Amino acid sequence: MASQQTADRKYVYDFTEGNKDLKDLLGGKGANLAEMTNLGLPVPPGFTITTEACQAYLATGARPAGLAEEITAHLGTLEEAMGRRLGDPADPLLVSVRSGAKFSMPGMMETVLNVGLNDSSVEGLARQAGGNHRFAWDSYRRLIQMFGKTVCDVPGEEFEHALEECKRAKGTTSDLDLDADDLRALVGTYKKIFVKHTGREFPQQPLEQLELAINAVFESWNAERAVLYRRQERIPADLGTAVNVCSMVFGNLGPDSGTGVAFTRDPASGAQGIYGDYLANAQGEDVVAGIRNTVPLQQLAELNKPAYDELLAIMARLEEHYRDLCDIEFTIERGKLWMLQTRVGKRTAAAAFVIAAQLVDEGLIDLDEALHRVNGDQLAQLMFPRFRLTDELKPMASGIGASPGAAVGKVVFDSQRAVELANARDAVILVRRETHPDDLPGMVAARGILTSRGGKTSHAAVVARGMGKTCVCGADALDVNVPERRFTVDGQTVNEGDVVSIDGTTGRIYLGEVPVWPSEVVRYFEGELAPEHSDDPLVVAVHRIMSHADARRRLGIRANADTGADAARARRFGAEGVGLCRTEHMFLGDRRELVERLILAATDADRQAALAELLPLQRSDFAEIFRAMDGQPVTVRLIDPPLHEFLPSLEELAVHVAVAHERGEDAARDEQLLSAVRRMHEQNPMLGLRGVRLGLVIPGLFAMQVRAIVEAAVECAKAGGDPKPEIMVPLVGAVQELETVRAEAEKIIADVTREQSVEVLIGTMIEVPRAALTAGQIAEAAEFFSFGTNDLTQMAWGFSRDDVEGAFFWRYLELGIFGISPFESIDADGVGRLVRIAAEEGRAARPGLKLGVCGEHGGDPESVHFFHSVGLDYVSCSPFRVPVARLEAGRAVLSSAGSDSR
Ligand code: ADP
Ligand code: MG
Ligand code: MG
Numbered sequence: 001m002a003s004q005q006t007a008d009r010k011y012v013y014d015f016t017e018g019n020k021d022l023k024d025l026l027g028g029k030g031a032n033l034a035e036m037t038n039l040g041l042p043v044p045p046g047f048t049i050t051t052e053a054c055q056a057y058l059a060t061g062a063r064p065a066g067l068a069e070e071i072t073a074h075l076g077t078l079e080e081a082m083g084r085r086l087g088d089p090a091d092p093l094l095v096s097v098r099s100g101a102k103f104s105m106p107g108m109m110e111t112v113l114n115v116g117l118n119d120s121s122v123e124g125l126a127r128q129a130g131g132n133h134r135f136a137w138d139s140y141r142r143l144i145q146m147f148g149k150t151v152c153d154v155p156g157e158e159f160e161h162a163l164e165e166c167k168r169a170k171g172t173t174s175d176l177d178l179d180a181d182d183l184r185a186l187v188g189t190y191k192k193i194f195v196k197h198t199g200r201e202f203p204q205q206p207l208e209q210l211e212l213a214i215n216a217v218f219e220s221w222n223a224e225r226a227v228l229y230r231r232q233e234r235i236p237a238d239l240g241t242a243v244n245v246c247s248m249v250f251g252n253l254g255p256d257s258g259t260g261v262a263f264t265r266d267p268a269s270g271a272q273g274i275y276g277d278y279l280a281n282a283q284g285e286d287v288v289a290g291i292r293n294t295v296p297l298q299q300l301a302e303l304n305k306p307a308y309d310e311l312l313a314i315m316a317r318l319e320e321h322y323r324d325l326c327d328i329e330f331t332i333e334r335g336k337l338w339m340l341q342t343r344v345g346k347r348t349a350a351a352a353f354v355i356a357a358q359l360v361d362e363g364l365i366d367l368d369e370a371l372h373r374v375n376g377d378q379l380a381q382l383m384f385p386r387f388r389l390t391d392e393l394k395p396m397a398s399g400i401g402a403s404p405g406a407a408v409g410k411v412v413f414d415s416q417r418a419v420e421l422a423n424a425r426d427a428v429i430l431v432r433r434e435t436h437p438d439d440l441p442g443m444v445a446a447r448g449i450l451t452s453r454g455g456k457t458s459h460a461a462v463v464a465r466g467m468g469k470t471c472v473c474g475a476d477a478l479d480v481n482v483p484e485r486r487f488t489v490d491g492q493t494v495n496e497g498d499v500v501s502i503d504g505t506t507g508r509i510y511l512g513e514v515p516v517w518p519s520e521v522v523r524y525f526e527g528e529l530a531p532e533h534s535d536d537p538l539v540v541a542v543h544r545i546m547s548h549a550d551a552r553r554r555l556g557i558r559a560n561a562d563t564g565a566d567a568a569r570a571r572r573f574g575a576e577g578v579g580l581c582r583t584e585h586m587f588l589g590d591r592r593e594l595v596e597r598l599i600l601a602a603t604d605a606d607r608q609a610a611l612a613e614l615l616p617l618q619r620s621d622f623a624e625i626f627r628a629m630d631g632q633p634v635t636v637r638l639i640d641p642p643l644h645e646f647l648p649s650l651e652e653l654a655v656h657v658a659v660a661h662e663r664g665e666d667a668a669r670d671e672q673l674l675s676a677v678r679r680m681h682e683q684n685p686m687l688g689l690r691g692v693r694l695g696l697v698i699p700g701l702f703a704m705q706v707r708a709i710v711e712a713a714v715e716c717a718k719a720g721g722d723p724k725p726e727i728m729v730p731l732v733g734a735v736q737e738l739e740t741v742r743a744e745a746e747k748i749i750a751d752v753t754r755e756q757s758v759e760v761l762i763g764t765m766i767e768v769p770r771a772a773l774t775a776g777q778i779a780e781a782a783e784f785f786s787f788g789t790n791d792l793t794q795m796a797w798g799f800s801r802d803d804v805e806g807a808f809f810w811r812y813l814e815l816g817i818f819g820i821s822p823f824e825s826i827d828a829d830g831v832g833r834l835v836r837i838a839a840e841e842g843r844a845a846r847p848g849l850k851l852g853v854c855g856e857h858g859g860d861p862e863s864v865h866f867f868h869s870v871g872l873d874y875v876s877c878s879p880f881r882v883p884v885a886r887l888e889a890g891r892a893v894l895s896s897a898g899s900d901s902r
Helices: 023-038 051-060 067-082 121-128 133-152 156-170 180-198 206-220 224-233 285-289 297-303 305-322 349-361 367-372 376-383 415-423 437-445 459-467 520-525 537-552 564-572 589-600 604-628 650-662 668-680 692-697 701-718 735-752 769-773 775-779 789-797 809-815 831-845 861-870 879-896
Strands: 012-014 046-049 095-101 111-115 241-247 258-265 272-280 326-333 336-344 400-403 406-412 428-432 448-451 470-473 479-481 486-489 492-495 499-503 508-511 556-560 578-582 633-637 724-729 761-766 784-788 850-854 874-877
Touching: 012 023, 012 067, 023 046, 023 051, 023 095, 023 241, 023 336, 046 067, 051 067, 051 206, 051 241, 067 206, 067 241, 095 206, 111 133, 111 206, 121 133, 133 156, 133 180, 133 206, 156 180, 206 241, 258 285, 258 297, 258 305, 258 349, 272 285, 272 297, 297 305, 305 326, 305 336, 349 367, 349 376, 349 537, 367 537, 367 879, 376 520, 376 537, 376 861, 376 879, 400 459, 406 415, 406 448, 415 428, 415 437, 428 437, 437 459, 448 459, 448 499, 459 470, 459 809, 470 499, 520 537, 537 879, 556 564, 556 850, 556 879, 564 578, 564 604, 564 879, 578 604, 578 850, 578 874, 589 604, 589 668, 604 633, 604 701, 633 761, 650 668, 692 701, 692 735, 701 724, 701 735, 724 735, 724 784, 735 761, 735 775, 761 769, 761 775, 761 831, 761 850, 769 775, 769 789, 769 831, 775 784, 775 831, 784 789, 784 831, 789 831, 831 850, 831 861, 861 874, 861 879, 874 879
Parallel strands: 406 428, 428 448, 448 470, 556 578, 556 874, 578 633, 633 724, 724 761, 761 784, 784 850, 850 874
Antiparallel strands: 012 046, 046 241, 095 111, 095 241, 258 272, 258 326, 326 336, 400 470, 406 499, 479 486, 486 492, 499 508
């Protein structure tokens, strides 16, 4: 090898030196070019300049010592191997200069082809190609165009216009009709455009072209679009990009040449087969640029059978080698196939499952690997209802899918209008340039949110995700005109009241109402589609991988469910119990009046009477849930919210009272309520009279609930059922609180279970930091802990979710203070530390203490991995997230065994 190392670092690797595992150093493209080279596949020779060289260049603004010499040496080796010199006027070697970071990134400089051409080597190239002048000048004009645009920031449209003009003058629409003279003239025009924008002539020195192109690739790492993309995708900013210098092969040498792209399976559905596009007599970019219509790859079989067969054989080989779907780029030069790129291909969520299962069948991977290759976010995507798309249906624009779902509604342009229409039972889509905290009511009222600016961490995206609301943001093709209540896109105008459909997964926006379909995967979870009889490969794949996740996971999965129906659904989705049954909804609706009586009770007797009426209602609520979850634990949380939340608002009551007075009507009850509301007003209700504190100050309240729970359990047990009630006391901060509640509860349990024994556990939520910090003491009085990570997060950070998500989270995300909202994924360092401490000290004090989590973190993939690592017994989440939690709990076992989780 001619590589000479003047610095102690090696900055340049020949394609023969690298391999696919060197992505950090060689970027994805370079690592895979090396891999293919070493597999013996036909890759044009070349070399890769490392990401470390890029990092050094960006840090100092100059090439690091030794890099120039290494490049020269590698170029020399390449020239020797090819028997040509770069840009040699008689017989030029040409190269492409291609960027390639570890992760593929739009926004970076891509590729300059045909580097080495100039006014004299263009003639040499023509001679080399057997007198094909057309080909040579076509290659030259492409060089000036790509070099101008990507290296020197010349506006690309100028070149495109000139090309269009040239075709028009010739009376054609196809570039193939342009002959050598036309293209020579076009080169002249291109050079003028180049001079106009750069103030200099197009560089004629091949080595200068190469140097400038390499520097431009380095610099493109910090291009604005690349920086934005990295921020959105949370790709570290300091990786840098590699640069690949690859000898040129030519797909534009005539009808027996061409270029194409292919996938080894369908990246949309995962189906096996040949998927790709081919374009004869063309160079790389043409396929994707859509300048001419490509043909399906299968037609290559008719054009060039041997090359086609070789390509299929290589694709099969690559799949077997990478054990995954690959996408590839290739060129055919005068009948000979050349491989120019491969990588493990991106795919849709559905394809991820289907392909993983197929590869297991093909013996290429095992089920653990299949489980590792899918994730909960993909599963969640598959569970959202979807648009029923047809071929005719084309999106009018697209943006960033920021919060998934399929939303249809009338377009509105401000928050107030959204609220008005939503109150009139209209479905609305709130369209803004960007949203602000003031837009919150409208965002709540809307079915979906659409913005023309901002990325995945913008206010709109963050708030929408927090609310579980569909959101497409950053659809920059939309020109949103709020004062005139319309937006335009591509000359089309959409006015307030027009209907649009937005897809929060794909980011696509459709004019009009697109019908929505329930997801097949949900129907499978619901038990409506039997996987054994299904011919839907997705259902079969999901079933297999879910079954494996269940077999692998250590964490139990429960659901948060407040009704028998919710509990039954959760069970169908695979829940192994209820981790959180909130009792407060049982105080709403037509029971409000009873609750008001309870609150207004002037005497103990009045209060007891109201509670006595609530008792049978609660009992039947609980019995329903115990029956739905028969044989599985059900954790019932005693009443948690401040009682004034059950009363009408102060404003509403004040108006009622005033109106009644005006009309001379009797308003005694409203007046009573009004004064109760005034009396009970709290500055910080979240930190006020709620949870266990209610139980300790309102005599009989918790006792009634405990009695209802135990009586319901006894009733079920008597009927032959197997209820497993767990009574959970919320908001405990000191063991004495729990002990007091416990003493009273134990008396009631003993009393109610005298004839029919039922085991009842008593435990507590750990959601106040003090409880976590005194978990050893609290465990003395608790048979289980359930971490209420929502409150724990609020209290650990000292902010209330309702107040902060709309107010400043977007800014914190932008600034990187949060990587992700701590309500979405558990803050492992802070809140997670409290969980860890409580788990350890709780178990030390009471071996076998049952530990779980309730709150939405229980259904969040990253958080599930964290809870697994802390050693909790189960997570509990909303019924709909149960499958996600099952899957991630299985994956957590794999990642703690060594492989990384995402
Ligand atoms: P991207 O990252 O955008 O895919 P590439 O570096 O892969 O950019 O280049 C785009 C296309 O340019 C390739 O698919 C290929 O068709 C063409 N190309 C790149 N290098 C060469 C080469 N050495 N010879 C022929 N075509 C090339
Ligand atoms: Mg490519
Ligand atoms: Mg709570």
